[in-house]
Amino acid sequence: MKKYTFLVLALLAYSQINAQYSKKTQLKYIEELSSDNMKGRGFGTEESRLSAELIAKTFKKNNLKPCVGDSFLIEFEHNGKKGQNVCGIKQGKSKDIYAFGAHYDHIGYDDKGDDKIFNGADDNASGTSTVMALSDYFKDKKTEKTLMYMAFDAEEIGLVGSKKLVENEAFSSYLSDMKVMLNLEMLGTLSAFGEGKVYMTGSDRSDLMALMNSNTKTTFKVESDPYLKQQLFFRSDNVNFVNKGVVSHSLSTVNMENQHHYHQKNDELDVIKIDNLSIIAQGIGYSIEEMMKQNQQPKYSK
Ligand SMILES: [Zn+2]
Numbered sequence: 086m087k088k089y090t091f092l093v094l095a096l097l098a099y100s101q102i103n104a105q106y107s108k109k110t111q112l113k114y115i116e117e118l119s120s121d122n123m124k125g126r127g128f129g130t131e132e133s134r135l136s137a138e139l140i141a142k143t144f145k146k147n148n149l150k151p152c153v154g155d156s157f158l159i160e161f162e163h164n165g166k167k168g169q170n171v172c173g174i175k176q177g178k179s180k181d182i183y184a185f186g187a188h189y190d191h192i193g194y195d196d197k198g199d200d201k202i203f204n205g206a207d208d209n210a211s212g213t214s215t216v217m218a219l220s221d222y223f224k225d226k227k228t229e230k231t232l233m234y235m236a237f238d239a240e241e242i243g244l245v246g247s248k249k250l251v252e253n254e255a256f257s258s259y260l261s262d263m264k265v266m267l268n269l270e271m272l273g274t275l276s277a278f279g280e281g282k283v284y285m286t287g288s289d290r291s292d293l294m295a296l297m298n299s300n301t302k303t304t305f306k307v308e309s310d311p312y313l314k315q316q317l318f319f320r321s322d323n324v325n326f327v328n329k330g331v332v333s334h335s336l337s338t339v340n341m342e343n344q345h346h347y348h349q350k351n352d353e354l355d356v357i358k359i360d361n362l363s364i365i366a367q368g369i370g371y372s373i374e375e376m377m378k379q380n381q382q383p384k385y386s387k
Pocket of ligand 1 (some may be wrong): 188207208240270271
């Protein structure tokens, strides 16, 4: 009996160590991406390249495989500048793909005032860190479906990076298997709906919100888009996947009627509500995990 107790305890300790999602780690991802060293992650800069490499390092640590070729970085050119998307894949039992994406670029810096850097902690180190944290979450799980993790460059100059990605010949062969692409955009603050709540842009266009909400066990919940007039559905990287027929929405917490940091220099680490973000990141992981187990595939409404 004693022997078994020890075994159980040892296993428990082992599973604790290997409980891959960690709030502390997610906060560290945000801290690194939004640090002054990254100079606001402007498109085409050396610092944007460094950010991409940082994301790729996490993908490698989590045993993902590059989506295209032998590098997690998928390069492109735009207006004479070089950029790079980051993409990693984890094979599941089925080749159906459930994908997560977030843009990691931001608007850089200027030379006005004492604070020159647009750190973009919420926009969108918060979403990017969630993509990275989800690769932690699923690291040791055998999944029914194939998981894809993407970080897009050049969103701020007009959704350019994600468009280049879906048009990349080698990448585009994945699109017909992609059952859903969850785009994560500004999740760092408390939404108007309260703790653990996100809203889904264009939520009335598919049954994804209902499916996610039928698979939640915490305060995490997906709410309808409260800012329909602002057409947010068309204003982030999900739209380039929508145009290819993939069910794709953005999840966000940003209160469009009451925020003071969007594209401002005060979008820094201290705006991030990490406890709330941690509920959200794990809530997304759990609901997608359950959806995969039950072979639930979202569809656009007719
Ligand atoms: Zn953004």
